[in-house]
Amino acid sequence: MMGSQTHCELHVVDFTDEKMKPGTDAWLSACSVVRTALEEHGCFVARYDQIGKELCDSVVFALEELFSLPMEIKAQKTSDKPFHGYLGQVSWLPLYESLGIDDPLTSQGCRKFTHIMWPEGNDRFWFQFPYSDSINKYSKELGRLDHMAKRMVFESYDVDMQRCDSLIESSDYLLRCMKYRAPQMDENDLGMHCHTDLTIISIVHQLNNLNGLEIKLKDGKWNGVDASSSLFVVMAGDALNVWSNGRIRACEHRVIMNAKKNRYTTGLFSFNSKMMRIPEEVVNEQHPLRYKPLFDHYEYLRFYDKEKIKESHARIQAYCGI
């Protein structure tokens, strides 16, 4: 599965630009790039330097410790929602392991997770120098990027900013932490099969600078994304496809493990805790209403759990198509 290119075919939005604030020309033109990118490929690459190498290193160190815990301990992180708990030792994804941290933008969320992994009250790992609060700090910065991306999407379709604020306020977050070990001689290089996420937006970061994430472009070609501490892939999930009345594509992506070392990635996943309504601004003559106008995100997750429909279009259509 060789031959994918770097991120050059994907749209890049530069959040390191000081002028990137609502109301500026830089912001306005970014809004239009974001909309084009999401309609074409379901994602864009964000250049964002608020996290920095040092914080990344400390999160990598934290994940190394976390995944080196015994399997029985990791398996204690369970959840009634798909992909929120521990996943590992999956026969068809032998390289892959993941753990979800609920509510990672708050220090209580991070602490609660710590207590599941270290029930003796071993806060040493999270709260002592040099990793003190690093996961929380890291997640909060990703959260800021998530909010900016959502504002840009709403603005690009001329949807009221108050409705964006209320969507953001009712967003639940999950930090998925992932580890892929290097394949052995007799194993293939598939880290994660092609899929779309069930989220509103997922922000994926190749944390320890090892490539592997590939995006399926509009024309069906696979496009690799360069790993860097300052590059983040902002992907539309199924719920954003529904919100946009099908105009934004849910991003199809996969992971090919060509690294010889353990690869660590994170994804900040957002879900809507309240009913989401398709805004009338995205419905018009050329784009007649495709889905039932009220979308219950957690019911959709339960539907996925029950029906296990792999293909994104078929899944969304079966759940809320009209």
Ligand SMILES: O=C(O)CCC(=O)C(=O)O
């Ligand atoms: O690890 C990656 O690069 C992507 C992971 C992913 O797609 C997911 O967890 O949904």
Ligand SMILES: [Fe+2]
């Ligand atoms: Fe994904």
